[in-house]
Amino acid sequence: MAASEQVEVELKFDVDAGHTAPDLRVLPGVVGADEPQTFGLDATYFDTENLDLAGNRITMRRRTGGKDAGWHLKRPTGTAGARRELRLGFDDAPDDGVVPTELITPVIALTRTRALIPVAAISTTRTVTTLLGTDGRPVAEFAEDLVTAQSMLPGGHFQEWAEWEFELIGTAAHPSLLKAADKLLRNSGGRAPSSASKLARAIGSTPTVVEPHLGKRPTALELVITDIAIHRNSLISYDPLVRIDAEDAVHQMRVACRRLRSLFSGFPRVLDAARVGHLSNELKLLARILGDARDSEVQLAIDEALLRSENASPDLIARLTEAESSVHDRAIRAAHVAMNSDRYFALLDAIDELIASPPPGPDADLDAGTAVDRAITKSRKSIRKSQDALASFAEGSPEWEEQLHTIRKKAKRLRYSTDAATPLGKKRYKKVARVAKNIQSALGDVNDTHINRARLAELVAGGTLSGPDMFVLGRIDARQEADGERALAAYRQAAKDL
Numbered sequence: 424m425a426a427s428e429q430v431e432v433e434l435k436f437d438v439d440a441g442h443t444a445p446d447l448r449v450l451p452g453v454v455g456a457d458e459p460q461t462f463g464l465d466a467t468y469f470d471t472e473n474l475d476l477a478g479n480r481i482t483m484r485r486r487t488g489g490k491d492a493g494w495h496l497k498r499p500t501g502t503a504g505a506r507r508e509l510r511l512g513f514d515d516a517p518d519d520g521v522v523p524t525e526l527i528t529p530v531i532a533l534t535r536t537r538a539l540i541p542v543a544a545i546s547t548t549r550t551v552t553t554l555l556g557t558d559g560r561p562v563a564e565f566a567e568d569l570v571t572a573q574s575m576l577p578g579g580h581f582q583e584w585a586e587w588e589f590e591l592i593g594t595a596a597h598p599s600l601l602k603a604a605d606k607l608l609r610n611s612g613g614r615a616p617s618s619a620s621k622l623a624r625a626i627g628s629t630p631t632v633v634e635p636h637l638g639k640r641p642t643a644l645e646l647v648i649t650d651i652a653i654h655r656n657s658l659i660s661y662d663p664l665v666r667i668d669a670e671d672a673v674h675q676m677r678v679a680c681r682r683l684r685s686l687f688s689g690f691p692r693v694l695d696a697a698r699v700g701h702l703s704n705e706l707k708l709l710a711r712i713l714g715d716a717r718d719s720e721v722q723l724a725i726d727e728a729l730l731r732s733e734n735a736s737p738d739l740i741a742r743l744t745e746a747e748s749s750v751h752d753r754a755i756r757a758a759h760v761a762m763n764s765d766r767y768f769a770l771l772d773a774i775d776e777l778i779a780s781p782p783p784g785p786d787a788d789l790d791a792g793t794a795v796d797r798a799i800t801k802s803r804k805s806i807r808k809s810q811d812a813l814a815s816f817a818e819g820s821p822e823w824e825e826q827l828h829t830i831r832k833k834a835k836r837l838r839y840s841t842d843a844a845t846p847l848g849k850k851r852y853k854k855v856a857r858v859a860k861n862i863q864s865a866l867g868d869v870n871d872t873h874i875n876r877a878r879l880a881e882l883v884a885g886g887t888l889s890g891p892d893m894f895v896l897g898r899i900d901a902r903q904e905a906d907g908e909r910a911l912a913a914y915r916q917a918a919k920d921l
Contacts, residue, residue, distance in 0.1 A: 426511045426525040430500060433590035434605050436613030440569060440585040445611040447554055447565055450604055452597025457553040464488040464547040468622045469522055471537040477629040479533055482622050483526055489549065496526045497620075532662035535768035543579075543625040545572040553592075562596040563604070565589050572625035582625060587613050637846050643693045643794035644787035647686050648778055650843050654682045655774050662762065665713070668755050673716045680710035683774070685839035689798045693789070695782035702777065705770045712761045719751035725875055729899045739892040742882060795844040799855060802837040806862075806921060809833055824873065827914075831866035834859045854920075861917035868910035872903045879903070 448456055466486035470476045476483055482497045493512040500507055509526065516523040522539050548569040556562040566588040573581050589604045618624035635652035637645060658679035664672035687694065687703045726743045735743075761767055786794060809830045816823035841856035879900050882888065888896070 426509055426515070428507055428509045430505055431497070431508045431590060432502075432505045432601065433588055434601065434608065435616045436587040436608055437616050438567075438585050438587050438613050440583075442585070442612045444565065444567060444587065445607055447552070447563075447604070447607070450554070450563075450597075450607065451599050452556055452562060453554045453600070454557050455555040455559075457555065459550050459552045461548065461550045462489040464549055466545045466547070467520075467541050468543040468545065468625070469539045470542045471534050471539060473537065474542070474626070474629045475533045475537065476530060477542075477622060477626065480619060481530060481533070482620055483522065483530070483539070484622075485520065485522075494523055494526055496529065498529070528666055529663040531763075532659045532771060535771060536765060541575050543572060543574050543576075543622055545570060545621050545625055547571075547621075556596070561592045563589060563591050563600060570621060572621065574626045576626055579626065584624070586616065586621075635846075637791070641791040641847070642787060643690065643789040643791050644781060644783055646791035646794065646843070646846060647690050647693045648781050649846050650686055651683060651774070652778050653846070654679045654686075655771075655778065658683070659771070666759060666762065673713050673720060673755075673758070677710050677713040677717050680706045680713065681835070682839050682842070684710070685836055686843060689802070689836060689840040689843065690786070690794060692784045692786040693794060694777075694784045694787070696784060698782040699777065702770070702773055705766070705773075709761065709767065709770065712758050716751060716754035716758050719747055719754055721871065722875070722878075723747050723751060725871060729875075729902065733895050733898060734891075735895050736889065736892050739888065739895060742888075743878075791847060792844075792849065795840065795847070795852070798840040798843070799837065799852065802833065802840050803855070803921060806830060806833045806837060810918060810921075827866055827869060831863055831870065834862040834866070838863060858917055858920045862914060862921070865910050865914035865917055869907055869914065872907035872910065876900055876903050876907075 447453060464486055465488055466484045469483045469485070480499050482495075484495050486492060486495060491510060491512075493510055494516055495511075496509040497506045498509075509529065511523055511525050516525070527534065527539070550567045552565045553561050554563040554565065568586050568588065569583075570586065571581070571583050573579065587608060589601075589608060591601060623629065634656075635649040637649055641649075658676055661672050661676040661679065665676050684703050684706045687696075687699055723744060726747060730740060730743065809826060813823065813826045813830065816826055838856055838859035841852040841859065844852045879896050883893065883896060
């Protein structure tokens, strides 16, 4: 099935039925308009019984009539007045009333195992005027809608109203067109919409998801739960991007898992440890599954960067990149399987339940700033202890390399502990966060060069490469050795500031 997605930028207004619209040809960049066309649109909207989509300002519908009959999924973009609209025509999907997979996949992290059911039926008589720019191309559409809506929820009722919609088309619109249209339509009788969408007005109030924030004197429990909500939202937002293997999506979703786990380990007495231990283990497993795909992404990027300035043969390029590409494809498929499992959806449900009803631990009522200070102090002491142990191992030995890896993990935990204080708006944690990031980054580079040099050595040991390719590998290995030495020096410099 061929689905298409576009960004929709529009204005909406409530208006009295039959109210005459102004002449929109006075707007900047508009020189003409097509004859108005009237359509009859009939739409059925789908959501879960809990209204998981509507609560996240998402609409899913099946609509007949007009120029874009088919299935539509509209999601927020983060920009006021703009939404992403995914469209799937009836030519590309069975018209059997069952929601197509293409629309379910982008929101399955919200709907999970819950069934999608009809929640509203909305009929619209729409009169559309297309506005034309200086070159005759459409720049905007103005719609005058007469709407009848029936909520299909228990106790739902019937409504009628009128509204105006003004939507930009393409990229040829004058930069000030939207602002000018907003002013003109408001001055001509348009009022601020009483609801964000036709669906919201049809079904009434919904349990809208609110972005987490703190009060003036938060407790440790309030801070931890706020951070959990922030990282839960991040995990949910990257879920659909991982499903299409978008750039950096696996990395960001994995980071969200690790940040969630760090809240449990960094603030162990704020929540009831016995009741959140299972959550931490499940997040660890998910992060490991995502990690397989992320590691192959990193290795591919390193290989491509190393080969970019070398005269490598097709055979050498294939040996370095094709095998890793296959590893990445397998890892992504494994991640998708995990993300479609009941176990994954149960994890998301458990996180939501934790946010809604957190089990307090012994330090739940502690001042949030005090809790962060304690977590940072404990984490810094742990890193220093590991650094002291590092000095007892011979440089380059397996024990020394393992200890570097331990320090890196502890630096990451310190960084996440300082990041947990972000909602407090305090500046005093920034220096510690910067040092922790520098240590983590430098030791990450050390680890990457170590892994890559081991792979290069395996290729050389195979004894099947040509002389020129062996020479290229030698050059690459020398560059990796130098990169590793620079990264180790950067770590040692950063460690002085801890």
